[in-house]
Amino acid sequence: MSAAAATSVALPDDTLLTVEHLTMRFGGLVAVEEVTFEAKRRQITGVIGPNGAGKTTLFNCITGFYKPTTGRLSLHRDDGPPLLLEQMDGYLIGQKARVARTFQNIRLFPGMSALENLMVAQHNKLMRASGFTFLGLIGMPGYRRAEAEAKEKAVRWLERLGMVNLADDPAGSLPYGAQRRLEIARAMCTDPVLLCLDEPAAGLNPRESAELNHLLLEIRDQIGIGILLIEHDMSVVMGISDHIVVLDYGRKIADGTPTEIQRDPAVIRAYLGEEEKDDR
Amino acid sequence: MDWFPYFLQQLINGLTLGSVYGLIAIGYTMVYGIIGMVNFAHGDVYMIGAFQAMIMLLICGALGISWVPAILLLMLIVSVVLTAAYGWTVERIAYRPLRGSSRLAPLISAIGMSVLLENYVQLVQGPRPKPVEPLIRGGFQLMGGGADNSFVVQLGYMQIVIVMITIILMGAFAMAIGNTSLGRQQRACEQDMKMASLLGVNVDRTISLTFVLGAALAAVAGMMVTLYYGNNDFFMGFVAGIKAFTAAVLGGIGSLPGAMLGGILIGLIEAFWSAYFSAEYKDVAAFSILVLVLIFRPTGLLGRPEVEKV
Amino acid sequence: MTDAVMRTALPAKKPNIYVEAFKEASVTAVLVFLLSVYMVGLQTQASQGQPLSFTTRFADVFWACILVPCGRYLIALDRQGLHLPALIGGIVSFVYLFGVGTFGLAGSLAYDTFPHPFDEPMVNIIFGLGGIYIFGAAYHGTRTRRHGGLTIDQREAKEQRSASWARRMSGILGPMLVGVAVVIPVFMPFSPWSGATRQVVETLVLILTYVMLGWGLNIVVGLAGLLDLGYVAFYAVGAYTYAKLSTELGLNFWECLPLAGILAASFGVMLGFPVLRLRGDYLAIVTLGFGEMIRIVLINWQDFTGGPNGIGSIPKIDFFGLPFERKAPPGEDTFASFFGLDFSTSHRVFFLYYVILVLALITNFVTIRLRRLPIGRAWEALREDETACRALGINPTNTKLTAFAIGAMFAGFAGSFFASRQGFVSPESFVFIESAQILAIVVLGGMGSQVGVALAAILLIGLPEVMRELSLYRMLFYGMCMVLIMLLRPRGLLAHREPTIQLKKRGYSR
Structure with a gap:
């Protein structure tokens, strides 16, 4: 913990998200307790832990689906003071703070086409361009241009994920792997500064999983945003994370680089006890 | 203490009315608890209960049965059985085939x-x-009416019957839900329908029984209203349904004691509103309460907050 | 018990399907008996000053207890793969009962010569429709269940076929309907029904009003997925706005129209703001309550709304300043004198027709346009998954609110038109049944399908107008329609969804 604080002082510009003393209670159940860690820009921060360790709850707090019981979540920006996520309304975290997420059980708009899914993700930008509907309704050229740009961006993502031929298909009828990828593309279309991925590799075959690794590294290196990643698939986490946070029973038990984590006795203990349950 | 007799009278009227709403509200709350939908037809099931009881009353008249307890018992049994059949049929035809479809369809x-x-x-x-x-x-004449011509507080026998029946039914019902295997199965289905069915709970049957029970209680409410107000029409279930639903929401939807409490509160509010403000706007008062509760306390008085699963 | 349960319950020995079907039919018979013995068997009669009495109708109960279980027996056999009895039984009962019922409706003597189970012709027809339902189910069964059900691919292909059929139909029907609508009043006088021109056009005005209301509600229910059961409240706001403004401030129709729309929209916002954060079914019941509340206020706020009698002698619509009157005040023109025509009361009706046609088409145009704008996509996205929308930074409350307000605005326009056509407004026109009727139109037509809604309005409003005998049963049919459509074709008759933006111009086909 102290090490993390030290780095944040040394390199303040690199820190994207600080989570401090985060606690989330549901009635008597403490799902997350006093968790403190940091995520940096241009880094992939993995969050691992046995089932029920509080990973998804942590995510839900960061992305505004739950209001944390106590603790502070600050998102550092290049311009202006940090945003305190715990005080923001759910949708504002996507809109203002630009934290995007995916869901453990994919939540696309199944009846809408893949391309439309990506257009919806650019809603706020397009709403402004359409003069909050009024200018768009009378067909102003400014809006048309904005829409064409948005479409181009969506198509670029579809190309990047190799699913441009599926653009007009309903998202719900896409193959599973394509749905996972589309959800990531949709999150990326919101122009996030922090991308939170909840088990993106779940249900993927090894080849798709490798492609996903490649994609995430590309997002990190080329777009330069921070990624927060919950994952069970150790080959993904250990392979691409720059930094790993380990949770167990709602508490943070370790925090460090993949190599450090692999040697950490607390982690080994937590995992060996739960190996059968956890190994998917 | 001039105000007291009038106040007491409204209290009595409100409790009577509230018992009726409470009994209907239980149907809403149970169905909502188990399958998470508002059974819009429940108010009409209550209306049908009232009609069945009314017809039974007429038959008793035609057959020359005049012993009041016998008439009451016959009305109760017949209207409960026949209305329960409606409850079952409604579920079977309109809801069961739609289980697991989109939110809007049911x-x-x-x-x-x-x-x-x-x-x-x-x-x-x-x-x-x-x-x-x-x-x-x-x-009974509780107060007033003496030489000073003061306000008369009446406690009708019918009002006593209504409140008594409601209390007995509620007690029996709470015991049934709390202690029988049906109650357990219901609660299991509420928690997780899929898991309950994997563990051998017959989900279809449990849900059907929930509708049957709800309809039975609504039938009792209908019977009491038939005897108390004695003016049935095909549209009577509409407003009563909305008010009973308000009661269920006020008490906390999904909670049985909540439904009863909400029913009594709505009955009291309606009685007092009519008495002290305006009788014309009594329905408006009920709807306003619904909106206010939904805004400020959507979980109701006794409901538990819903945690959204993401 | 569903047949699925039956099958899993008795895996070991193969039950005799006839016996099983008979069991099911017996259960149904008991149930039908319970349902009908009092409600149908004994009709209560209330007459002024007399105590309640009743008459019996046990013959109807008897026949219901025979016919419904027979149908159940056929369906049960059909489920087990024996389609033939259901096919034959269904079609025979349909032809016979429907035919007899039609004779009865037409008042033909043949009704008495053929034996018929129910006195009421319409009831025979309803049971006849039950027969065609059985036939249809069995026919469907022969096509799909032959090889033990459809594979997922087959089902998908079938859905695609039906969607592309709907798309083609909409593509053809849409422009055709608009074309017919534009020329009908012009051609009517030259048609064999020229004598009834005025009645026909008046009926069409009524239908178009409902088309417009249906399209307006379609924004709320079809696109945004918000079940609004108090839609008629906004219609009432529009109507009363016009009534008040025109009678008291002397504003004309064209000045009132936008005001009515704006006022209705603000009512929508006022109501929507607190409740749109709530779950869908809460919204439904709050809007239901709101619709009722508006009506109660209209009845009781005597000074402002005229109470149950409503507001009368509302100025009728004029032709942009020229009144449709026989005589104008001195020094002014009427529509007829200005254009040098003979005065006819039909002029106003024709004008009303084109006004509502234009209003309806504007509603349609705006809806289609909105759907392709970000707001429209956000509506549909919210309908599909609200949680995902929030994660994308879309403000769910505001987005729903716009849908609610825009839907309300169109209802306000329609209400204003209604008031100017009727010349009077009263709370009676704004009961829940109206909301249910509009909802039935949207549901039957297909939520989100513009052409479907228009067709449904023609069917549900036009048919009872043409066949007066139906009007008693109108709401019964609406209720049945809503349930049946949800069971059989939940997306409506003409259901298809065209993406709002496409990569390739014409649908990419697999």
Whole structure:
């Protein structure tokens, strides 16, 4: 913990998200307790832990689906003071703070086409361009241009994920792997500064999983945003994370680089006890 | 203490009315608890209960049965059995096939069922309101009416019957839900329908029974209203349904004691509102409460907060 | 008990399907008996000053207890793969009962010569429709269940076929309907029904009003997925706005129209703001309550709304300043004198027709346009998954609110038109049944399908107008329609969804 604080002082510009003393209670159940860690820009921060360790709850707090019981979540920006996520309304975290997420059980708009899914993700930008509907309704050229740009961006993502031929298909009828990828593309279309991925590799075959690794590294290196990643698939986490946070029973038990984590006795203990349950 | 007799009278009226709403509200709350939908047709099931009880009363008259307890018992049994059949049928036809479909489909189907039942009754029983002769007249005179001509506080026998029946039924019902295997199965289905069915709970049957129980209680409410107000028409379930739903929401939807509490509160509010403000706007008062509760305390008085699963 | 349960419950020995079907039919018979013995068997009669009495109708109960279980028996056999009895039984009962019922409706003497189970002709027809339902189910069964059900691919292909059929139909029907609508009043006088021109056009005005209301509600229910059961309240706001403004401030129709729309929209916002955060079914019941509340206020706020009698002698629509009157005040023109025509009361009706046609088409145009704008996509996205929308930074409350307000605005326009056509407004026109009727139109037509809604309005409003005998049963049919459509074709008759933006111009086909 102290090490993390030290780095944040040394390199303040690199820190994207600080989570401090985060606690989330549901009635008597403490799902997350006093968790403190940091995520940096241009880094992939993995969050691992046995089932029920509080990973998804942590995510839900960061992305505004739950209001944390106590603790502070600050998102550092290049311009202006940090945003305190715990005080923001759910949708504002996507809109203002630009934290995007995916869901453990994919939540696309199944009846809408893949391309439309990506257009919806650019809603706020397009709403402004359409003069909050009024200018768009009378067909102003400014809006048309904005829409064409948005479409181009969506198509670029579809190309990047190799699913441009599926653009007009309903998202719900896409193959599973394509749905996972589309959800990531949709999150990326919101122009996030922090991308939170909840088990993106779940249900993927090894080849798709490798492609996903490649994609995430590309997002990190080329777009330069921070990624927060919950994952069970150790080959993904250990392979691409720059930094790993380990949770167990709602508490943070370790925090460090993949190599450090692999040697950490607390982690080994937590995992060996739960190996059968956890190994998917 | 001039105000007290008038106040007491409203309290008595409110409790009577509240018992009726409470019994209907239980049907809403149980169905909502188990399958998470508003059974819009429930108010009409109550209306059908009232009609069945009314017809039984007429038959008793035609057969020359005049012993009041016998009439009450016959009305109760017949209207409960026949109305329960309606509850079962509504679920079987309009809701069961839609289980697991989109969110909107069962709601629209429920609205359709409500419109269907209302118009079916209008067609088979005629559109006119049916005046029913009161079966139980008279009551205790609690206060007033002496030489000073003060306000008379009446506690009708019928009001006593209504409150008594409600209390007995509620007690029996709470015991049944709390201690029987049906109650356990219901709660299991509420928690997780899929898991319950994997563990051998017959989910279809449990849900059907929930509808049957709800309809039975609504039938009792309908019977009591028939005897108390004695003016049934095919549209009576509409407003009563909304108010009972308000009661269920006020008490905390999904909670049985909540439904009863909410029912009594709505009954009291309506009685006092009519007495002290304006009788014309009593329905507006109920709807306003619904909106206010939903805004400020959507979980109701006794409900538990819903944690959204993401 | 569903047949699925039956099958899993008795895996070991193969039950005799006839016996099983008979069991099911017996259960149904008991149930039908319970349902009908009092409600149908004994009709209560209320007459002024008399105590309640009743008459019996046990013959109807008897026949219901025979016919419904027979149908159940056929369906049960059909489920087990024996389609033939259901096919034959269904079609025979349909032809016979429907035919007899039609004779009865037409008042033909043949009704008495053929034996018929129910006195009421319409009831025979309803049971006849039950027969065609059985036939249809069995026919469907022969096509799909032959090889033990459809594979997922087959089902998908079938859905695609039906969607592309709907798309083609909409593509053809849409422009055709608009074309017919534009020329009908012009051609009517030259048609064989020229004598009834005025009645026909008046009926069409009524239908178009409902088309417009249906399209307006379609924004709320079809696109945004919000079940609004108090839609008629906004219609009432529009109507009363016009009534008040025109009678008291002397504003004309064209000045009132936008005001009515704006006022209705603000009512929508006022109501929507607190409740749109709530779950869908809460919204439904709050809007239901709101619709009722508006009506109660209209009845009781005597000074402002005229109470149950409503507001009368509302100025009728004029032709942009020229009144449709026989005589104008001195020094002014009427529509007829200005254009040098003979005065006819039909002029106003024709004008009303084109006004509502234009209003309806504007509603349609705006809806289609909105759907392709970000707001429209956000509506549909919210309908599909609200949680995902929030994660994308879309403000769910505001987005729903716009849908609610825009839907309300169109209802306000329609209400204003209604008031100017009727010349009077009263709370009676704004009961829940109206909301249910509009909802039935949207549901039957297909939520989100513009052409479907228009067709449904023609069917549900036009048919009872043409066949007066139906009007008693109108709401019964609406209720049945809503339930049946949800069970059989939940997306409506003409259901298809065209993406709002496409990569390739014409649908990419697999």
